[in-house]
């Protein structure tokens with residue numbers, strides 16, 4: 001006889017591993033989500049990683065080689081040489097492109113076969129191949145320390161989008177990369193999960209950013225086209241701190257400051273500590289390629305170093321012992337701990353997971369639409385438009401008014417967000433100034449309607 005209650009111990013009953021969500025998690029070529037992602041520009045490397053020594057990279061499950069020709073042009077090509085599939089990572093860069101180590105074929109950065117030196121100069125077969133076949137190559141744009149590429153069909157190539165956060169006056173943006181040993185959705189989820197900052201970065205691991213983070217605020221979500229905003233609005237004494245995490249599909253993310261906000265001092269439309277993309281490497285790995293932003297509107301310049309980027313990205317530095325990781329887990333531990341692909345069907349999503357639910361649902365829908373021939377929307381509504389973003393910290397003096405402070409705090413968040421949305425079509429600099437003026441006026445009036 002024992003006293004164990006049958007209904008309590010469900011280990012055996014629940015011992016099968018739940019399924020993954022293939023539509024979101026699988027991103028190799030020709031998978032629905034892989035094809036969807038291939039309709040956008042993604043960062044694929046840091047400029048500092050690209051040199052005349054070819055570098056092997058994997059993006060969206062595809063093995064590629066990135067290099068700089070001796071004339072300084074960046075090429076991103078398939079790893080396998082089309083002759084007999086030697087790795088281009090062992091190729092030699094030249095003025096015009098890259099030469100395969102095995103039989104010396106020379107390829108331009110666009111993938112043209114320029115030379116097949118071992119073949120007879122009169123060989124019709126070799127000439128025909130040179131004229132008609134190409135090494136797989138992708139277009140690249142180098143911008144401010146990051147190399148972006150478009151890996152989709154060339155007849156669908158979109159304009160390279162510019163975001164307003166590319167040009168915040170006085171801002172210093174430093175490129176960084178942080179690699180994750182897990183599926184991209186696990187890393188992306190965290191941005192649409194503003195609640196985790198109160199626990200993971202405050203209550204569970206000790207204070208990783210600032211004390212205010214440990215407060216649990218009012219959680220709210222906004223869905224606007226393919227822009228998703230997740231707000232955690234906290235009461236910090238007489239102040240209300242509106243912190244806004246941002247996702248622009250498929251994988252552009254911003255938030256507020258990591259270290260320069262704690263809710264104690266007024267702040268008007270402070271901008272994100274990072275401007276970042278979460279890019280699938282393959283189904284079991286992804287990389288955050290980003291700029292860390294420093295200056296009056298971002299984080300203090302003292303964090304402008306590798307350790308700073310790691311802390312901005314994940315709350316903790318990467319190179320730690322298992323014991324340290326268990327004591328103070330950061331984002332990497334939270335998301336990699338799920339396994340390299342989380343068993344999504346075993347989740348129990350709650351109202352605070354609404355952000356995760358709505359953006360995942362949209363990606364499923366957009367990838368389905370694409371299967372039916374409908375092109376996915378780009379972040380810029382019209383050609384040439386700079387994309388307006390809303391990821392931020394705003395901290396306003398707003399002492400408690402009555403007993404229903406939760407509602408009051410929530411209403412401040414929606415007033416701030418709606419005011420910003422209403423100014424969306426304003427020219428860039430004017431929008432910035434108007435948002436700041438409006439916030440200061442709201443605060444002075446003590447009226448946030």
Ligand code: FES
Pocket residue numbers: 081082083084085086100101102103104105
């Ligand atoms: S395998 Fe590349 S040239 Fe022969």
Ligand SMILES: [Fe+2]
Pocket residue numbers: 190196197200201314315331
């Ligand atoms: Fe986090």
